[in-house]
Amino acid sequence: MIYDSVYGNTEKIVKTIEDVLKGKHKVELKQVTDAKLKDFQKKDLIIIGSPTHTGRATKAMQVLLNMIPKGFLSGTKVAVFDTSMATYFFMKGIIKFFGYSAPRVANILKKKGAEVTSVQSFFVMGMKGPLKEDEVERTKKWAESMIQ
Ligand SMILES: Cc1cc2nc3c(=O)[nH]c(=O)nc-3n(C[C@H](O)[C@H](O)[C@H](O)COP(=O)(O)O)c2cc1C
Numbered sequence: 001m002i003y004d005s006v007y008g009n010t011e012k013i014v015k016t017i018e019d020v021l022k023g024k025h026k027v028e029l030k031q032v033t034d035a036k037l038k039d040f041q042k043k044d045l046i047i048i049g050s051p052t053h054t055g056r057a058t059k060a061m062q063v064l065l066n067m068i069p070k071g072f073l074s075g076t077k078v079a080v081f082d083t084s085m086a087t088y089f090f091m092k093g094i095i096k097f098f099g100y101s102a103p104r105v106a107n108i109l110k111k112k113g114a115e116v117t118s119v120q121s122f123f124v125m126g127m128k129g130p131l132k133e134d135e136v137e138r139t140k141k142w143a144e145s146m147i148q
Contacts, residue, residue, distance in 0.1 A: 002039060003049040004032040004058040009129040010049050010083045013122055013139050017047060020143035032060045037067065045077045045117070045146065048105060052084040052121075055098030057105050065108050074113030079120075079146060080106045086123040086132050118146065 001018070005011035018027050030039055032050070040046060050057035057065065082102040106116045120142055123132040 001027065001047040001049065002030045002032060002035045002064070003047075004051065004061045005049075006051060006058070007124075007128040009122075009124045009131050010051050012131060013081065013083060013135070014047075014049055016136055016139045017143040020140050021147060024147055032058070032064055035064055037072070040068065040073060040076065043076070045079060046114075047079045047081070047146075048109070049081045049083075050101055050105065052082045052098070052101040055101060055104070057082070057101045061105070065105065065112075068109075068112045070111065071113045073109060076114050077117050078106075078109050078114040079118040080109065080116060081120040081122060081142070083122050083124050083129075083131075085127070086125055118142070 001014050003010055003014045005014070014029060018029060021027050025044070048061075050061040053059070056062060080102045082100050082105070084100050100121045102119045102121055106119045110116055122135045122139060124130065125132055
């Protein structure tokens with residue numbers, strides 16, 4: 001899993017996924033700033049997680065994704081998630097305007113040749129979180145769906 005997290009919510013999702021997968025699979029966690037191109041190689045599945053920042057992945061995640069050469073990920077399965085703000089009534093327009101980052105990241109990865117197996121958004125309450133109620137449960141289910 002390669003991830004970024006400013007306030008810790010995305011990291012909490014990552015740790016939850018790790019807990020589900022680690023009994024059955026070897027799981028590696030990489031903070032985006034430590035990730036290298038070789039971390040995308042020879043993996044059964046790569047999970048990419050980033051907070052949504054103005055509709056996109058974080059700057060650091062964008063830098064990493066842009067570093068990947070075209071076609072580099074052909075034959076590689078990737079699942080993508082983001083954390084975004086739960087849509088309160090007054091914010092709905094703003095969130096809709098910018099959109100979520102995971103589908104954008106998925107499109108970038110497809111251009112690099114990846115087979116994107118799943119795209120998901122998880123929600124936080126306000127900028128800093130915490131995660132919305134039930135998101136940890138939803139994360140566990142999402143992780144389980146990847147190993148079936
Ligand atoms: C600079 C900045 C821009 C943001 N832009 C958006 C946005 O466009 N849409 C959204 O839903 N959330 C936005 N957020 C809220 C983040 O999604 C939220 O802080 C993040 O999910 C928390 O994850 P983290 O604890 O892993 O950093 C933004 C947050 C920051 C700091």
